[in-house]
Amino acid sequence: MTALRRYLTASAPPAATAQAAQERCELCAAAIPAEHDHLVDLASRSLPCACRPCYLLFVPADERRPGPREEPAGARRFAAIPREHVALPDFPLSDLDWAGLDVPVRLTFVFVNSALGQPVALYPSPAGATESQLPPEAWAKVLARHPYTAQLPPDVLALLLHRGPDGPEAYVVPVDVCYRLVGLVRRLWRGFDGGQEAWAAIDGWLAQVRENAGTPVGVGHG
Incomplete structure (x- = not known):
């Protein structure tokens, strides 16, 4: 394997x-x-x-x-799949916007599936990657909110959205990084709340994303 x-x-x-x-x-x-x-x-x-x-x-x-x-x-x-990690500190996503996404966890990622010709949004769960119930059109509008994600290459890069204690944050990350998170949750989650080991792994994964991320050139300047 x-x-x-x-x-x-x-x-x-x-x-x-x-x-x-x-x-x-x-x-x-x-x-x-x-x-x-x-x-x-x-x-x-x-x-x-x-x-x-x-x-x-x-x-x-x-x-x-x-x-x-x-x-x-x-x-x-x-x-x-590139190794590109990009922080999007100016991504327009308020707490009200997040509530409208109707994602039952605090992390989700969306990428364009070229075979389907539309965005697909997934979030980690104990059963693996679970698809969002929002229609693809809604996720297309989310991607279109930012010039960087509006031109996201299909299949290989994803918009990662995280709702932390200080509000939503957004990154562009490789899809394999997203699926590593899916694997961590599936492998380590215990019981109803996940358990200390699972949350420590998730927090460590997020810390690595933040460490690897920079700010896209030209975005926020004009």
């Missing part, structure tokens, strides 16, 4: 056992480090682990230098 799939499995092994297994690229089987890149498989909607050379095959051409190995035209199956 790959590292990311362990995150998404309810019966994941202890961390020490998990780290003992050598990670492998799921495209070429090359050994890869514990911290590695991921792709979105647009056919199966899975998130395969990738070595750097395989990952670069699926980075858009305008984001990398041209090389001898190119993805064949019309054969796009995979999309490279």
Whole structure:
């Protein structure tokens, strides 16, 4: 099992056992480090682990230098997930707006699913990723509120919304980071309120997102 799939499995092994297994690229089987890149498989909607050379095959051409190995035209199956984290301190979302989203937890993420041609909003739960009941049109309006999220690339980046004690906060994060949170909740949640271990893991995950996030260039300046 790959590292990311362990995150998404309810019966994941202890961390020490998990780290003992050598990670492998799921495209070429090359050994890869514990911290590695991921792709979105647009056919199966899975998130395969990738070595750097395989990952670069699926980075858009305008984001990398041209090389001898190119993805064949019309054969796009995979999309490279960037490591981009962006804080959106000026994202327009009040407490009243949050209530209107009707999300039963304090965290949700929304991304554009290119296969469906519309946004999909999910939130972590003990059963895994649970889809929001709001219609896609409502989430499209949320994404359109900010110039950064209005042009969010499909499948690979998500708008993360968190309602903390100081009010809502918003970030753009890679989708694999969001699914790591889903895996943490599914694996660690105990009882009705989750338990101390689950909430400590969630808080640690949020702290890492904040640490990795910056402010988008050009946003808020004019």
